[in-house]
Amino acid sequence: WDPTHISQLPTETLLRLLGYLGPADLCRCSQVCSRWAQLAWTGSLWRHLYPVRWATGDDHLAPPGEGDQEPNEDWVKNRQHEGRAYQYWDEDADVDESDVSGLVENSWAISAVQREKKLLKGMIQNLLPAVGSSVRSVVLAYSSTASSKMVRQILALCPNITHLDLTQTHITDSAFDCMMSLSDLVVRLSSWSSLGASRFLEHLDLSGCEKISDQTLKKLSVALGHLPPSTHLDRLLERRARLLRSPPLPIALLDDCSPWPAGRQHRAVVFKRRPGGGDPAPVVPRVWLLDPWEPADIEDAVEWSRRRADSDRSSFTTLEGGSSSCCCRRSRRRAHRTTLSTSFLRRYGTAGDVPCGHSSCCLGDATPRTKTGAPCEPGGAAGFQSSCSLGGRWSRDAHTRPLRFLSLSGCYQVTDTGLRALSQRGGLPSLEHLNLSGCLLVTEAGLQELVSACPALNDQHFYYCDNIDGPHADTASGCQNLQCGFRACCRSGE
Numbered sequence: 003w004d005p006t007h008i009s010q011l012p013t014e015t016l017l018r019l020l021g022y023l024g025p026a027d028l029c030r031c032s033q034v035c036s037r038w039a040q041l042a043w044t045g046s047l048w049r050h051l052y053p054v055r056w057a058t059g060d061d062h063l064a065p066p067g068e069g070d071q072e073p074n075e076d077w078v079k080n081r082q083h084e085g086r087a088y089q090y091w092d093e094d095a096d097v098d099e100s101d102v103s104g105l106v107e108n109s110w111a112i113s114a115v116q117r118e119k120k121l122l123k124g125m126i127q128n129l130l131p132a133v134g135s136s137v138r139s140v141v142l143a144y145s146s147t148a149s150s151k152m153v154r155q156i157l158a159l160c161p162n163i164t165h166l167d168l169t170q171t172h173i174t175d176s177a178f179d180c181m182m183s184l185s186d187l188v189v190r191l192s193s194w195s196s197l198g199a200s201r202f203l204e205h206l207d208l209s210g211c212e213k214i215s216d217q218t219l220k221k222l223s224v225a226l227g228h229l230p231p232s233t234h235l236d237r238l239l240e241r242r243a244r245l246l247r248s249p250p251l252p253i254a255l256l257d258d259c260s261p262w263p264a265g266r267q268h269r270a271v272v273f274k275r276r277p278g279g280g281d282p283a284p285v286v287p288r289v290w291l292l293d294p295w296e297p298a299d300i301e302d303a304v305e306w307s308r309r310r311a312d313s314d315r316s317s318f319t320t321l322e323g324g325s326s327s328c329c330c331r332r333s334r335r336r337a338h339r340t341t342l343s344t345s346f347l348r349r350y351g352t353a354g355d356v357p358c359g360h361s362s363c364c365l366g367d368a369t370p371r372t373k374t375g376a377p378c379e380p381g382g383a384a385g386f387q388s389s390c391s392l393g394g395r396w397s398r399d400a401h402t403r404p405l406r407f408l409s410l411s412g413c414y415q416v417t418d419t420g421l422r423a424l425s426q427r428g429g430l431p432s433l434e435h436l437n438l439s440g441c442l443l444v445t446e447a448g449l450q451e452l453v454s455a456c457p458a459l460n461d462q463h464f465y466y467c468d469n470i471d472g473p474h475a476d477t478a479s480g481c482q483n484l485q486c487g488f489r490a491c492c493r494s495g496e
């Protein structure tokens with residue numbers, strides 16, 4: 003038996019192993035050495051972020067599930083008490099933040115909130131600049147410390163986010179300012195995809211965010227983009243339905259062209275040099291089997307193929323002399339690896355850098371491309387076809403307004419004006435779940451207008467005030483806040 007040192011294991015295997023670790027252990031691994039740090043900051047390990055749960059010691063990293071239960075009233079009130087205790091202590095200017103010994107009564111609550119705040123800040127400053135483009139879900143539900151500024155920073159650093167849960171937080175309309183400012187730029191520059199503005203958002207939960215008003219809905223509607231004419235829309239919906247019928251597959255990473263496992267349908271991506279690149283060396287393909295639902299895997303695959311190229315030129319022959327450093331590593335030092343401009347890349351390219359292959363930052367002949375898959379849509383990321391061939395929902399040029407879930411339960415400041423904003427620009431063709439319980443100021447007319455722009459709405463998941471004789475009155479569900487002690491309802495106390 004010949005023992006193998008862990009450092010000799012292939013990158014794919016190490017990544018697979020790290021995938022079993024929780025966030026705290028991943029952070030510890032990143033402190034071992036530079037190679038482990040690179041491994042631990044791989045995007046696919048950080049798709050789903052639960053900072054509030056992590057602060058309590060729960061290492062949850064799985065995708066958010068439909069079956070996630072609402073906590074009971076006592077638990078929510080306890081969280082509110084913690085938040086109030088911290089606020090009271092934090093606002094006392096004479097108290098040293100590091101000394102809570104004098105506050106015996108609330109010290110536990112205060113330190114719990116402090117832990118959460120520290121973790122959130124650390125995540126925004128250190129983690130998201132490195133892996134933000136791979137993040138799909140951020141759950142901040144019941145956070146006592148999540149501020150509008152933090153949400154703004156998260157949205158700016160995670161342009162591909164699809165799931166955002168801000169239930170029962172104290173955020174205001176300003177949390178979504180980045181959406182508005184970016185969308186304004188889009189109108190002027192027509193380059194939304196490079197800026198990112200949560201336009202892939204599918205799930206937005208604002209339940210219990212009492213400071214939210216029509217302004218947020220206006221910004222959200224603008225950020226989701228403008229729907230193309232109906233013929234295009236039909237085609238996009240058809241394509242989405244087709245994708246939904248094929249089940250997602252787990253990631254499987256293989257070297258060389260091993261036979262596909264029987265009965266499984268994988269998407270394979272083979273990285274090779276484009277014709278005319280000037281390097282006559284034969285290509286020995288490495289194949290990574292990828293989850294078609296998670297095109298960010300492709301970025302990981304390319305990134306690691308590039309890194310491997312430094313030590314194993316036979317596997318990936320794209321180096322043309324000069325330095326073998328990757329532009330991504332430069333960008334990581336600058337803490338914004340996926341927001342590099344073309345001019346930046348060209349500048350460093352001439353200085354001898356190897357293009358990293360990221361769809362967002364590589365151009366030119368040396369850029370890898372996929373061997374299989376449908377052709378790129380016009381205007382896609384130059385030289386990198388995989389991002390648009392493996393999943394319609396991730397196509398950078400899609401204008402689908404993909405929001406499927408929206409909860410404004412308890413947002414009592416929302417009025418018909420906000421609902422009208424959502425129904426404009428093509429409506430919400432994918433919306434299935436809409437919760438307007440406790441929205442005391444909306445009327446039948448406002449509801450009617452929005453519902454007419456939501457053809458996929460499921461009446462079982464459509465909630466609004468029982469006192470309104472609105473659309474689908476016989477089949478829609480009623481107000482969910484009747485028995486709720488902490489969210490607005492016109493019948494609370496009855």
Ligand code: FES
Pocket residue numbers: 439440441442466467468469481482483484490491492493
């Ligand atoms: Fe009217 Fe709850 S808001 S019944």
